[in-house]
Amino acid sequence: xxxxxxxxxxxSRTTDDYERMALAGCEAVCEPAFxxxxxxxSPAGFYDYFSQLTEHEPKRAAKFGLKHFCWLCIxxxxxxxxKFAEEVIALIPKFLGRENVLGIGEIGLNKNSRNELCVxxxxxxxxxxxxxxxxxxxxxxxxxxKGTRLILEVLKSDKRIIPERVIIDxxxxxxxxxxxxxxxxxxxxxxxxxxCTPARAxxxxxxxxxxxxxxxxxxxxxxxxxxAVPKTALEMKKRGHLASAIEKVIYQxxxxxxxxSPKFKILRS
Amino acid sequence: xxxxxxxxxxxxGARHQLVELAAFLDRVERADGKDDFRLxxxxxxxxxxxxxxxxxxxxxxxxxxxxxVKPIAKAxxxxxxxxxxx
Numbered sequence: 001x002x003x004x005x006x007x008x009x010x011x012s013r014t015t016d017d018y019e020r021m022a023l024a025g026c027e028a029v030c031e032p033a034f035x036x037x038x039x040x041x042s043p044a045g046f047y048d049y050f051s052q053l054t055e056h057e058p059k060r061a062a063k064f065g066l067k068h069f070c071w072l073c074i075x076x077x078x079x080x081x082x083k084f085a086e087e088v089i090a091l092i093p094k095f096l097g098r099e100n101v102l103g104i105g106e107i108g109l110n111k112n113s114r115n116e117l118c119v120x121x122x123x124x125x126x127x128x129x130x131x132x133x134x135x136x137x138x139x140x141x142x143x144x145x146k147g148t149r150l151i152l153e154v155l156k157s158d159k160r161i162i163p164e165r166v167i168i169d170x171x172x173x174x175x176x177x178x179x180x181x182x183x184x185x186x187x188x189x190x191x192x193x194x195x196c197t198p199a200r201a202x203x204x205x206x207x208x209x210x211x212x213x214x215x216x217x218x219x220x221x222x223x224x225x226x227x228a229v230p231k232t233a234l235e236m237k238k239r240g241h242l243a244s245a246i247e248k249v250i251y252q253x254x255x256x257x258x259x260x261s262p263k264f265k266i267l268r269s
Numbered sequence: 270x271x272x273x274x275x276x277x278x279x280x281x282g283a284r285h286q287l288v289e290l291a292a293f294l295d296r297v298e299r300a301d302g303k304d305d306f307r308l309x310x311x312x313x314x315x316x317x318x319x320x321x322x323x324x325x326x327x328x329x330x331x332x333x334x335x336x337x338v339k340p341i342a343k344a345x346x347x348x349x350x351x352x353x354x355x
Contacts, residue, residue: 080344111344141349145334173327239270
């Protein structure tokens with residue numbers, strides 16, 4: 001069954017994962033800029049990372065027949081130093097014209113600090129200025145509720161931001177409704193222990209319907225599963241969901257959101 | 270799916286998770302030392318499973334969540350602990 005992986009950190013994954021994803025039916029993978037597990041020591045580190053996302057990683061994906069797209073930003077874990085963040089943000093416009101860049105992401109909050117909020121606002125401004133799609137990371141665990149509320153306040157207060165062009169990722173049962181009520185998209189991340197499970201993600205679909213919802217693995221350098229999306233599709237099948245309903249969630253929905261960027265073109269669309 | 274079908278599909282997995290939860294509590298209570306805010310949070314969240322009130326998963330997540338609304342002055346750590354010291 002074909003699917004799109006809308007959030008995977010492939011720079012931290014091996015070619016085995018690319019192969020498995022391709023075999024499982026993946027047609028495109030989208031990679032937001034994120035925290036590498038350590039703080040980069042200079043803006044030049046981000047320049048190299050953005051080059052990796054826009055030049056090297058698409059070639060790696062292409063060897064497995066996969067289209068690779070990316071998002072650019074400074075992530076919230078590296079946003080406490082505002083001056084540093086400003087220097088990184090100043091680099092981003094140089095890369096926005098590259099053919100696989102879909103928008104600004106994954107911006108958001110981590111510990112919900114004032115400086116993180118300031119850097120979020122700067123990147124929302126950047127997205128508005130350059131008419132970019134926005135992909136948002138919501139904080140982990142006990143910080144998620146507060147962070148989601150703060151993020152939505154920032155986005156709603158800027159009238160240039162069109163809700164349908166924003167995806168709020170890593171929603172769970174206590175945040176999904178407030179995101180959908182704003183008219184934005186909500187991403188359910190199938191990540192061990194700290195985020196959703198396939199069963200809970202399907203519960204959310206059955207409760208709220210499948211409009212403006214997508215699934216992703218957010219697989220990265222931690223223990224995570226690049227096949228979480230097709231495994232959830234299988235779980236949906238076990239629950240009796242029709243093939244058309246499953247394809248809507250794992251293929252049509254991400255395609256419908258992402259094609260709002262004219263750069264999102266995949267074969268056999 | 271009917272309730273029977275859901276039970277057929279998920280009961281054994283849920284039973285397994287409940288036994289794991291019970292074993293975790295046994296393990297913690299067997300060990301010397303005091304509870305910290307995480308365990309207090311955990312017990313409060315566990316209480317949300319009782320009764321017929323709906324949205325148990327949501328209420329458990331809310332029980333672990335930071336309920337404050339203002340940004341903090343400075344982030345002094347990167348990670349989250351899983352519970353909020355109320």
